[in-house]
Amino acid sequence: MVRLSNEKDTWMWNIDIKDGFSVKSVKKTLISYRGSSHLPTYEWSKWVPIKCNLMAWRGNLDRLATRVNLRRRNVEITSVMCPFCNEYEEPLDHLFTSCLMAIRVRATFSDWCNIPPIFAFEFKDLMDIHNSNQERKKVKKILRGLVIITCWCIWNARNELVFNQCRRSSQEILIDIKSRGFGWL
Numbered sequence: 001m002v003r004l005s006n007e008k009d010t011w012m013w014n015i016d017i018k019d020g021f022s023v024k025s026v027k028k029t030l031i032s033y034r035g036s037s038h039l040p041t042y043e044w045s046k047w048v049p050i051k052c053n054l055m056a057w058r059g060n061l062d063r064l065a066t067r068v069n070l071r072r073r074n075v076e077i078t079s080v081m082c083p084f085c086n087e088y089e090e091p092l093d094h095l096f097t098s099c100l101m102a103i104r105v106r107a108t109f110s111d112w113c114n115i116p117p118i119f120a121f122e123f124k125d126l127m128d129i130h131n132s133n134q135e136r137k138k139v140k141k142i143l144r145g146l147v148i149i150t151c152w153c154i155w156n157a158r159n160e161l162v163f164n165q166c167r168r169s170s171q172e173i174l175i176d177i178k179s180r181g182f183g184w185l
């Protein structure tokens with residue numbers, strides 16, 4: 001709708017006539033259109049690199065490019081089987097929780113952190129482990145960051161195997177978690 005007047009030309013943003021266009025206004029509108037279906041919340045870990053947070057945030061939304069997710073998007077791939085075990089399909093939750101490789105990494109990880117064994121059925125369970133720990137807030141923050149790094153290292157090892165045919169053992173993945181964890185902490 002164009003209105004001609006002697007005033008200086010302006011753009012109008014119908015959603016917010018008073019303050020005009022702003023990113024904040026777009027965000028508010030998108031959230032209001034979303035209705036009651038809220039996206040899962042993701043608590044950012046401040047001490048781990050952005051690339052790890054991004055990977056975990058995408059995992060929390062089930063938006064990582066696992067083979068099953070690629071098939072869902074009609075990407076032609078030769079196999080949807082898990083590259084680690086080759087026994088089950090590779091949806092996100094299998095890769096990070098029920099695959100034998102993920103179980104082994106979790107076992108060595110909880111031993112190393114001196115915490116009880118970690119039981120997880122979904123990726124989201126991993127993102128919530130720190131809350132079941134009775135430790136101080138600071139310890140919880142460190143634990144949460146280490147879990148995010150663990151997921152990142154598993155994803156890295158998975159990609160190394162898929163794209164470079166380089167297979168790492170659970171012990172090698174743990175060494176990777178330790179060295180990156182200590183470096184970033």
Ligand SMILES: [Zn+2]
Binds near residue numbers: 088094098099101
């Ligand atoms: Zn597997």
